Amino acid sequence: MTSVDEPARSNGRTRDAARTQAEILDVATREFARVGYAGARVDDIAARTSTTKRMIYYYFGGKEQLFTAVLERAYGVIREAEQRLDVEHLDPVAAIRRLAELTFDHHEQHPDFIRLVSIENIHEAEHIAASEKLGRIGSPALDVIRRILAAGRESGLFTAEVDAVDLHAMISSFCFFRVANRHTFGALFGRDLVDPAQREHYRTMLGDMVIAYLTAERTGG
Amino acid sequence: MTSVDEPARSNGRTRDAARTQAEILDVATREFARVGYAGARVDDIAARTSTTKRMIYYYFGGKEQLFTAVLERAYGVIREAEQRLDVEHLDPVAAIRRLAELTFDHHEQHPDFIRLVSIENIHEAEHIAASEKLGRIGSPALDVIRRILAAGRESGLFTAEVDAVDLHAMISSFCFFRVANRHTFGALFGRDLVDPAQREHYRTMLGDMVIAYLTAERTGG
DNA sequence: TGACTAACTTACCAGTTCGTACATTAGCCA
DNA sequence: TGGCTAATGTACGAACTGGTAAGTTAGTCA
Structure with missing residues (x-):
């Protein structure tokens, strides 16, 4: 499906700050709701997104702030x-x-x-x-x-x-x-x-x- | 402070299984209620009792069973x-x-x-x-x-x-x-x-x- | 088109946390 | 009174976990 014309995406998706943040929030909402604040794992949340843990810290600063954003x-x-x-x-x-x-x-x-x-x-x-x-x-x-x-x-x-x-x-x-x-x-x-x-x-x-x-x-x- | 005569209780209390269990349950109740199951720390619960973490495992088996007992x-x-x-x-x-x-x-x-x-x-x-x-x-x-x-x-x-x-x-x-x-x-x-x-x-x-x-x-x- | 920045990845670490192996002792009972 | 067992204490480790240092790439704009 990767066409040659499209502006070079490494793994089928372009960079999109808003989408990345929204995806993190979606996943974090599910995870925090599922197992609580202390029970949720930043690594698990990251794993369930198509991005990485580093992005959570990049956009939200930390687990606590992520929960607040949720x-x-x-x-x-x-x-x-x-x-x-x-x-x-x-x-x-x-x-x-x-x-x-x-x-x-x-x-x-x-x-x-x-x-x-x-x-x-x-x-x-x-x-x-x-x-x-x-x-x-x-x-x-x-x-x-x-x-x-x-x-x-x-x-x-x-x-x-x-x-x-x-x-x-x-x-x-x-x-x-x-x-x-x-x-x-x-x-x-x-x-x-x-x-x-x-x-x-x-x-x-x-x-x-x-x-x-x-x-x-x-x-x- | 340790007197020589007293029948050698290390820290002023005799052995008492029931009391130890009750104390663990008291402290665990407060801790679990305070910060949730995942937020509670077995080490913290132990530290707030007059006994040790080992006793929690001895009497209850583990964190999960302790919570159930609570x-x-x-x-x-x-x-x-x-x-x-x-x-x-x-x-x-x-x-x-x-x-x-x-x-x-x-x-x-x-x-x-x-x-x-x-x-x-x-x-x-x-x-x-x-x-x-x-x-x-x-x-x-x-x-x-x-x-x-x-x-x-x-x-x-x-x-x-x-x-x-x-x-x-x-x-x-x-x-x-x-x-x-x-x-x-x-x-x-x-x-x-x-x-x-x-x-x-x-x-x-x-x-x-x-x-x-x-x-x-x-x-x- | 080339440099600059936002977006992103990888690899790693230091502190934590549940659990256990091993050693010790109090107190009861024969 | 001496031995036996329940009760207790100490020390430690493997896995986990939040967080970060350092580097890479995409996209934009002069």
Whole structure:
């Protein structure tokens, strides 16, 4: 396949800094998600790319910075997805349910990201804290929740005191746990939380839970 | 400092297999929880005990088996605590709320255990799966939930189709997430989920959520 | 077209890390 | 009280692992 005309590539590919970096990030993401930060091996990551270990140090500086770069890109993908959220044309109840479902879907579709977050928590979020790109990045979903809650309160459907960050935590908890802890949960209780046959069941359960919470009459004062 | 009379214990302690093993497990639990399985160093664990690395291999066989032993003991502690649950004298609504609160407290009081569970999930629960003591161990809390749900259904207070394992997952999700993900959540949203000043707030929120879910009228059919 | 720089490769090292061979001793029991 | 065994300590090594020194090549631009 190597044609004579093409400008002299040593092994079938030309030099391309962006592509090399992207490939390293792809592989590193998989490896860090698979075995954790300490469990990942720079040599292994390099071996799984079409480039060499030296390039990791050339572009990223070291293992630690590579992990930070992986986190930065992963969170960037999440942010982008959240920016595409389009639920505010619905009434508040339907909008929150839809938002919860999309969060649910998103967690299910990005198990590697979930694992990276777990791993970063084991390291007490030190890489996020050290990253300029990631400190207090917030979340577009949060703004959406804020607006829906305001609309829900105005229409009198939702309990007044619910906070957007708290609701985000509530929704995320369920979605995160289901993916992150599926292995221990499955081993201990014999139930696969990510079983496709149960998917609709848990998706509905999450929506029911959140809506029930938001629309319930509080007893206490 | 070494006196001549004393029956020659080299450094002030007698031989005691049980104590040595327990000490190793204590230290190993802290270390594994602190830096993960791959991040933990056998030499470091040994250095933090009053015995030597040789003893770890003598009693446990290796790093992998030591981690499994740590998990087995940690889950044992949880089981014991759950066996002391005493909520069934309450009416179903109060009982579930109380159970949720105790689960909440328990997660807060055992952050090391939470971290070990996160770590074991990164390893896809392979140690639990390989352990004779831990496979399908279930949970005493589950039986309690089952009985309360039955009582709640009979009295007509609870929605009929709620499953005990699912409810356990729902309660655990919130409690687990709050402790396990507090670092990334705090770094990204500037809110400490484990802030003592917010403790009552989140504890109430969990109870409200679960009760709202259980007592809500389902719309769908 | 030739020199300059970014992109890349190879080979290697120093420190680490799990594990073990070997030596020793405390304490119990006949 | 003396011997036996579980318990313990010391020293070491082979493989691994993050990181780097030194050199090479592709592509671009004056």
